[in-house]
Amino acid sequence: MKYILMMNTMKAGHGVPEWPQKDLQAHIAFMLGLNKELHERGEFVSAEGLSFPDQAKLVRAGKDGRPATDGIFPESKEFLAGFWIIDVDNPQRAYEIAAEVSAAPGPGGAPLNMPIEVRPIMSGPPPDML
Amino acid sequence: MIKKWDATSEHLLRELTPQVLGAVARRFRDFSSAEDAVQEAMIAAFTQWPQEGVPENPRAWLIQVACRRTTDWMRSEIARRERETAVAAETENLASLLDIEADMDPDDTLILLFMCCHPALTPSSAIALTLRAVGGLTTAEIANAFLVPEATMAQRISRAKQTIKASGTPFRLPSPHERTERLTAVLHVLYLIFSEGYASSIGSHLQRFDLAREAIRLTRNTKTLLPENAEVAGLLALMLLTDARRAARTGRDEELIPLDKQDRSSWDQAEISEGIELLTATLAKGSVGLYQLQAAIAAVHDEAERAENTDWPQILALYELLNRVSPSPMVTLNHAIAAAMVRGPAQGLKLLRALDADPRLATHYRLAAVRAHLLEKTGDYDAAIEHYRLAAARTTSIPERNYLMTQAARLAGD
Numbered sequence: 001m002k003y004i005l006m007m008n009t010m011k012a013g014h015g016v017p018e019w020p021q022k023d024l025q026a027h028i029a030f031m032l033g034l035n036k037e038l039h040e041r042g043e044f045v046s047a048e049g050l051s052f053p054d055q056a057k058l059v060r061a062g063k064d065g066r067p068a069t070d071g072i073f074p075e076s077k078e079f080l081a082g083f084w085i086i087d088v089d090n091p092q093r094a095y096e097i098a099a100e101v102s103a104a105p106g107p108g109g110a111p112l113n114m115p116i117e118v119r120p121i122m123s124g125p126p127p128d129m130l
Numbered sequence: 131m132i133k134k135w136d137a138t139s140e141h142l143l144r145e146l147t148p149q150v151l152g153a154v155a156r157r158f159r160d161f162s163s164a165e166d167a168v169q170e171a172m173i174a175a176f177t178q179w180p181q182e183g184v185p186e187n188p189r190a191w192l193i194q195v196a197c198r199r200t201t202d203w204m205r206s207e208i209a210r211r212e213r214e215t216a217v218a219a220e221t222e223n224l225a226s227l228l229d230i231e232a233d234m235d236p237d238d239t240l241i242l243l244f245m246c247c248h249p250a251l252t253p254s255s256a257i258a259l260t261l262r263a264v265g266g267l268t269t270a271e272i273a274n275a276f277l278v279p280e281a282t283m284a285q286r287i288s289r290a291k292q293t294i295k296a297s298g299t300p301f302r303l304p305s306p307h308e309r310t311e312r313l314t315a316v317l318h319v320l321y322l323i324f325s326e327g328y329a330s331s332i333g334s335h336l337q338r339f340d341l342a343r344e345a346i347r348l349t350r351n352t353k354t355l356l357p358e359n360a361e362v363a364g365l366l367a368l369m370l371l372t373d374a375r376r377a378a379r380t381g382r383d384e385e386l387i388p389l390d391k392q393d394r395s396s397w398d399q400a401e402i403s404e405g406i407e408l409l410t411a412t413l414a415k416g417s418v419g420l421y422q423l424q425a426a427i428a429a430v431h432d433e434a435e436r437a438e439n440t441d442w443p444q445i446l447a448l449y450e451l452l453n454r455v456s457p458s459p460m461v462t463l464n465h466a467i468a469a470a471m472v473r474g475p476a477q478g479l480k481l482l483r484a485l486d487a488d489p490r491l492a493t494h495y496r497l498a499a500v501r502a503h504l505l506e507k508t509g510d511y512d513a514a515i516e517h518y519r520l521a522a523a524r525t526t527s528i529p530e531r532n533y534l535m536t537q538a539a540r541l542a543g544d
Contacts, residue, residue, distance in 0.1 A: 001526075002277075042255075042286030045278050087278050089252045122528045123277070123330075 002045060002087050002121040003094040005101060009114045010053050010079035019107050026105045034100060038086060043097075049082035085121065094118050132183035139184050143175055145351075147266030150192040152238020155301050158200050161245060162291040165263055167203070171195040172266065237303055239264065240355045244304055246290075247316040250297050255290035256319045257326070262287055265348055267339070275327070275339040313356075317365050317421065320349050324369050328376070329527070342373055360412040364422030367412070370405035371428035374398040386533040390437035402432045420456040423448055427464075442471040459491035463500055475507035495524035499534060511541045 019027070038044040056079065062068040084101070088094050098118045103111035133139075147168065155164035171192045185191040246260040261267045261275075273283035304312045327341025349366045356362050378392035409425050427448045434440040449465040462485055470478025482501055485491045502517035518538035522531050 039281065040285055040289075042282050042289055044282045087254075087276070087282070089254055120526050122526050122531070 001090065001094075002085060002123050003091070004119050004121055005084040005086065005094070005098050006117040006119070007081045007083065007101065007114060008078045008117060009112075010081045011077075023105065023107050023109060026109060030104050034097075034104075035084075038084070038097070043086045043088050043093075045085040045087050047082070047084040050080055053079040091118075091120075132185060134183055135180040139179060140176075142184070142188060143172060143179075144266035146189050146192060147172065148239040148242050148264045148351075150189060150196060151263055152235065152242055153193050154196045154200060155242070156235065156238060157197065158204070159301060160200075161301060162295050163200055163203060164196070165291060167196040167199040168192070169262070169269070170199050172268070176268075237355075239351070241301060241303055243316050243352065243355075244312050245294055245299060245301070247312070247319045248294050248297060248299060249312075249315060250293050251290055253319070253322055255286055255293070256315075257323055258283060258286050259290040259294075260319055260348070261323065261341075261344065264351075265344055267344070271339045275330075275341050277338070313359070313361075316352070317361060320345055320352065321365060321368075321421075323348070324372075328372065342369070342376070345369060346373065360415050360417050361419040361421050363408050363412040364419060364425050367405040367408040368421050368425035368428055370401045370408070371425055371432050374401035374405065374432060380529070384529060385536075386529045388533075389431060392437075394435060394437075397432065402429075405429060405432070418451070418455065420452070423452045423455060427452075440471075442468060446472045459485055459488045460496075463491065463496060466504075467500060470504050470507065475504040478504045479508070493524065495521045495526075495530070495534075498524060502534075502537065506537075506541065514538075515541050 017024075035044065035047055038047075056071070058070040059067050060070070084097070086094060086097060088097070095118060098116040102114050102116045104114065106112040150171065151164055151168045154168060155161045158164055174195055175188070175192060179185075179188075242264050243260065246263050247256050251259070258272055258276075261272050262269065267275075269284045269287060270280050272287075273280040276283065303309070324342055324345035327343070327345055330338055330341070346366070346369050349362070349369060353359075353362045353366050374397050375389075375392060377398070378394065378396045379387055381387050405425065406429050409422065409429055412422055413426070427445055430441050430445050430448070446465075446468040449461065449468045452461050453465055462481065466478045466481035466485075469481055479501065482497065482504070485497055491497050498517045498521035502514045502521055505511075505514035505517060515538045518534050518541070522534035522538065525531050525534065
């Protein structure tokens with residue numbers, strides 16, 4: 001079963017987080033370690049980190065069908081920081097990985113406890129249980 | 131004499147995989163290294179044979195390459211550790227590789243199947259290992275079939291082999307008292323490969339490796355190994371009788387077409403006859419199991435030239451039997467459909483109520499979908515719409531979701 005784990009933690013108007021170097025390095029090392037673990041367990045499908053929200057553009061088709069871009073976002077909106085796609089044996093394992101991501105170390109090494117949105121990927125009906 | 135590489139050669143390579151692996155694993159008593167070595171020998175064959183031709187004795191060629199590879203590994207391992215003189219002496223003794231050929235045991239493939247479907251493995255690991263070790267698929271092909279990166283699949287297979295190694299399972303047939311249970315696991319893995327392939331053949335994944343056909347081929351081979359086993363034959367019949375409807379199951383725009391609306395003239399009659407023949411032969415032996423009963427139900431559907439000619443009373447009787455032989459929430463669900471067809475939708479809905487308390491099915495989309503369908507038949511359209519939408523929200527298949535949303539929209543009107 002494939003799941004997407006979405007880290008919706010970036011706030012509009014915020015750029016690069018200003019953490020002490022040590023904490024930043026610990027956070028980066030944690031994320032690399034997590035990806036390595038997913039690879040080793042044969043659960044990794046893909047993972048991407050996204051640019052900061054100040055690089056985002058909102059696009060709509062204009063009256064002529066051409067792209068009309070907009071770069072201003074409401075302050076309250078939360079943005080996708082990155083996502084993982086994993087292939088696991090059951091939903092419990094997906095939640096377990098999400099909890100691991102959630103507890104990534106932040107400033108001072110304390111767990112961030114970020115909310116991680118977990119959703120199944122539409123990939124065909126599960127085999128009928130016998 | 132060297133033969134030219136042609137369309138049958140690739141098939142030949144796959145057929146030889148488990149035999150070669152069995153011979154090498156038996157010789158070195160190490161399934162994990164043998165499996166790696168055979169995979170390398172297969173890759174060597176895939177690159178060399180198309181250019182140089184297929185050797186006169188392809189099996190001996192593959193065994194030779196795989197044995198050399200294993201010996202090399204063992205030598206370097208021994209050199210590294212500078213010990214284990216007994217093993218060293220043994221590997222030096224690889225005098226005649228033809229001895230290994232003579233050493234072949236027809237049970238090797240069966241032993242491999244039992245190993246790959248080891249109870250210590252998760253279903254996804256067992257499936258991957260079976261496809262590679264017994265099916266002769268490359269890691270890339272298996273990765274493609276499951277739409278995951280090749281490195282991930284390689285890792286899954288390697289972990290599965292470690293698990294088997296850690297379990298200390300010897301390379302021999304399970305003891306007679308273990309055998310029934312282990313065979314159940316093998317059949318379940320084959321069934322899962324088939325349903326994965328059958329489910330994914332809907333929708334836009336046209337370039338995926340055809341797992342349903344692969345499952346049929348593997349089950350056919352298993353039947354050759356266990357010709358007297360009624361459930362193996364039953365499973366093969368079930369696969370054929372289900373696969374026969376494959377072309378009719380989706381429309382031009384890949385939309386899902388339910389059984390009662392399918393163009394039955396496009397069902398594969400050759401698969402249906404073969405399935406029915408297999409089934410008739412096993413039922414004559416007297417014992418009935420889970421797969422035979424499901425195959426029998428599929429056969430009743432396949433035999434009806436038009437949906438309205440379906441012999442529902444017979445299907446209902448078969449589900450009642452299945453409920454006794456192998457009860458499960460999915461059987462109850464299908465039993466309810468059959469009961470509704472014979473005794474009316476209210477009767478079906480009554481049977482469904484029992485499933486609301488079952489955690490395995492209470493939130494499953496199929497329960498909501500069946501309930502929606504039966505509610506529609508009773509004329510309770512509002513409730514039917516609600517349950518079609520509930521099912522649409524719960525399914526993980528896009529074609530199925532489209533189908534269920536369309537049903538709700540049809541009842542809701544414009």
